[in-house]
Amino acid sequence: MSVVTQTGAAGFLARYEALKDRLPGDAAVRAAAAESFRVAGLPGGTSARRIEAWKYTSLRPVAEAVFQGSASAAGAMAALPKMNAPRLVFVDGKLQAHLSDMVPGFKSFADQAVFGGLARPDRDPLVALNTMLADDGACLRVPAGVDAGVIQIVSIGTGTAAFHPRHVLKLEAGSTLVVLETAIGEGNYLHNPVTEISIGSGAHLTHVRLQDEAAAAFHLSTIYAEIADGGTYDGFSLVLGGRVTRTEIHVRLMGPKAAAHMNGAQLLSGAQHADFTSVVRHDAPHCNSRQTVKNVLGGKSRGVFQGRIEVARQAQKTDGYQMNQALLLSPDAEIDSKPELEIFADDVKCSHGATVGELDAEQLFYLRSRGVPDSEARALLVRAFLVEALDLVTNETIRSILEQRVDAWWERQAA
Numbered sequence: 001m002s003v004v005t006q007t008g009a010a011g012f013l014a015r016y017e018a019l020k021d022r023l024p025g026d027a028a029v030r031a032a033a034a035e036s037f038r039v040a041g042l043p044g045g046t047s048a049r050r051i052e053a054w055k056y057t058s059l060r061p062v063a064e065a066v067f068q069g070s071a072s073a074a075g076a077m078a079a080l081p082k083m084n085a086p087r088l089v090f091v092d093g094k095l096q097a098h099l100s101d102m103v104p105g106f107k108s109f110a111d112q113a114v115f116g117g118l119a120r121p122d123r124d125p126l127v128a129l130n131t132m133l134a135d136d137g138a139c140l141r142v143p144a145g146v147d148a149g150v151i152q153i154v155s156i157g158t159g160t161a162a163f164h165p166r167h168v169l170k171l172e173a174g175s176t177l178v179v180l181e182t183a184i185g186e187g188n189y190l191h192n193p194v195t196e197i198s199i200g201s202g203a204h205l206t207h208v209r210l211q212d213e214a215a216a217a218f219h220l221s222t223i224y225a226e227i228a229d230g231g232t233y234d235g236f237s238l239v240l241g242g243r244v245t246r247t248e249i250h251v252r253l254m255g256p257k258a259a260a261h262m263n264g265a266q267l268l269s270g271a272q273h274a275d276f277t278s279v280v281r282h283d284a285p286h287c288n289s290r291q292t293v294k295n296v297l298g299g300k301s302r303g304v305f306q307g308r309i310e311v312a313r314q315a316q317k318t319d320g321y322q323m324n325q326a327l328l329l330s331p332d333a334e335i336d337s338k339p340e341l342e343i344f345a346d347d348v349k350c351s352h353g354a355t356v357g358e359l360d361a362e363q364l365f366y367l368r369s370r371g372v373p374d375s376e377a378r379a380l381l382v383r384a385f386l387v388e389a390l391d392l393v394t395n396e397t398i399r400s401i402l403e404q405r406v407d408a409w410w411e412r413q414a415a
Contacts, residue, residue, distance in 0.1 A: 008063035009041040012162070016132045023135055025113030033121040033131035040125040051125070053248075056304040056336045057275040061244055062218050067162035067190055080154060083180065083397060087152035088138050092189070093163025095136055103151050109137035109166045116168055116196040118224035124248075126220050130164040130194040137166035137193070144172040144200070150180065150395070155193070157185030157217055167195040171203035171231075178206040180398050184241075188216035197225035199233055201255065206234045208398050212405060213241035215270075222248045229255025229284070236393050237264035238402050239274050240409050246275040253280070253287040253315075260289045265389045267409050268301035268333075275304035278322075282315040282345075291322040294389045296382055297333035298413060308340040311348055318343075320350040327385050328358050329378075375414040382410060 016034050023030060043051045044058025086101035095108050121128035142148045155165065171177055183191060191213065199205050205225075213219045219242040225233045237247050251260045266274045280289045295303040305324040326335035339352035359381050367377035386406060393399040 007066055009037065011067070012129055012133065013038060019133070023133070024110060025115060029115050030132045033128040036122050037125055037128035037132060040128065043125055053277065053306070056306070056338075057244070057246055057273065059220075059244065062190060062220075065188065065190070065218070066160060068160045080182065080184070083150075083152060083401065085150040085152055085180070087154055089154045089156065090136065090138075090165060091156045092158055092161040093136055093155070093165045103140070104148065105141045105143070107139045109139055109168070110135060112139050115166070116198075118196040118198070118226060119194055119222070124222060126192055127194055127222050130166060130192055130222070133164045134166035134194070137168070139168040140177070141170045142172060142175040142177050142203075145174040146176075148175065148177040150178040153179060153181045155181075155183045155185075155191060157183070157187060157189035157191050157213065159187040160189060161187070162190040163192070165193045167193060169195065169197045169205065169207075171199050171205055173200040173228075174202045175200065176204045178395055178398075179208065180401070181207070181209045183209075183211045183213055183219060185214045185217055187214055188243075189214070190218045190220070192220045193222075195221070195223045197223065197233065199225065199227045199231040201228045202230040203228070204232045204234065206395060207236075208393060208395070208402070209235070209237040209247070210402065210405060211237065211239045211241060211245060211247070213245070215241065215243065217242050219245040221246070223250065225249070225251045225260070227251065227253050227255070227258040227260060230257045231255070232259045232261075234261045234394075235263065237276070238405065239264065239266040239268075239276070240405060242272065242274070244273045246277065249278040251278070251280045251289070253282050253284055253289065255284050256286045258284060258287045261392065262289070262291045263293065263389060263392045265294045265296070265386055266303050267296045267406065268303060269298040269413055270301060271299065272301045273304075274301075275306070277304070277306040279308045279310065280320065281310045281312070282318045282320065283312045285315055286317045287315065288319040289321070292389055292392065293324050294386055295324070295326040295335055296329065296385065297326060297335060298329035300330070300332045302334045302336070304336045305354070306338045307352065308342065309350055309352070311341075311343040311345050311350065313344040316345050316347045318345060318348040318350065320348070322352045324354045325385075326356045327382065328356065379410050379414070
């Protein structure tokens with residue numbers, strides 16, 4: 001007797017039906033998310049519904065993939081960044097206590113299973129998918145006034161697994177936390193995390209994400225952050241791996257003098273597709289947001305940037321800035337850039353821009369004429385292009401890790 005394996009939205013819904021009585025947390029929340037996902041489907045998959053936010057990115061490859069089981073994380077463990085900081089390690093979305101350290105304020109989502117109020121499964125299909133199937137993740141709370149130092153959250157994907165971790169970061173007033181979130185793996189798995197972040201008055205979160213998934217893997221992450229008065233979200237994403245990836249960030253500045261930085265770099269080659277989408281809502285006066293995203297695109301890769309700044313009527317003295325820059329290393333590479341401003345206040349300073357170019361032929365000739373080999377000359381120019389973005393990471397140890405990954409990426413292209 002042959003067994004028919006369901007793929008796409010039907011496959012995920014079938015898995016939910018098989019597991020729903022065993023999944024932790026509010027069953028009604030999961031059921032509502034499942035219904036939303038049933039209606040929306042996977043953007044660009046078999047659903048005919050058009051979703052404007054996904055106009056440049058199709059998840060048809062995800063819909064056609066078969067996700068079944070796990071393999072081993074042994075090989076991927078060797079690729080973890082060396083850093084003297086406690087870590088939480090998840091393999092195929094499940095916490096591995098024997099690989100993790102004790103982190104103050106940590107609770108597993110599997111034990112708490114409390115869905116926060118920031119995520120919108122009714123609007124975002126991938127969030128609906130996460131909400132109906134999430135069974136583990138990192139929940140961290142930093143008490144008021146505490147400097148929690150640096151922690152690592154590590155995700156390792158294996159085989160053909162599909163996993164949907166749910167992370168929650170809560171910083172109470174005046175607290176500080178630095179998080180290095182690393183995603184690696186081996187196989188053609190699906191990693192679909194959702195992170196809900198709450199930053200209290202005067203608190204500061206530095207959130208650096210290193211996405212270096214397996215070449216055949218899919219990485220679709222969604223982040224929600226709310227920032228109270230005087231609080232700061234300082235985010236940076238380095239995207240290197242994955243077949244189809246998307247980083248989607250929703251930030252709301254809720255109190256006066258709140259700040260958000262959502263910077264990043266996408267380095268792609270072959271037929272990779274990476275999408276960086278952000279929405280920043282200024283809901284209070286005297287807030288600022290900054291965003292610089294750089295793309296280095298080789299082969300037949302495709303980069304996407306969608307950045308939207310929304311300024312409410314009461315958000316006077318807003319200062320918002322976004323810039324997307326792309327460096328095309330191949331005539332077959334492509335960038336789609338869509339910066340947007342929606343402003344209802346009349347006393348603001350907001351700007352956006354986008355540039356696309358190739359390696360400067362004169363600079364390349366200058367380096368070659370002085371004996372620098374072609375591959376080294378190109379590497380120097382690429383690094384110079386990325387310096388502005390990487391320098392936005394103020395933690396020297398983490399910035400060094402990112403620089404090493406960029407160097408390793410370029411060495412792979414030159415090989």
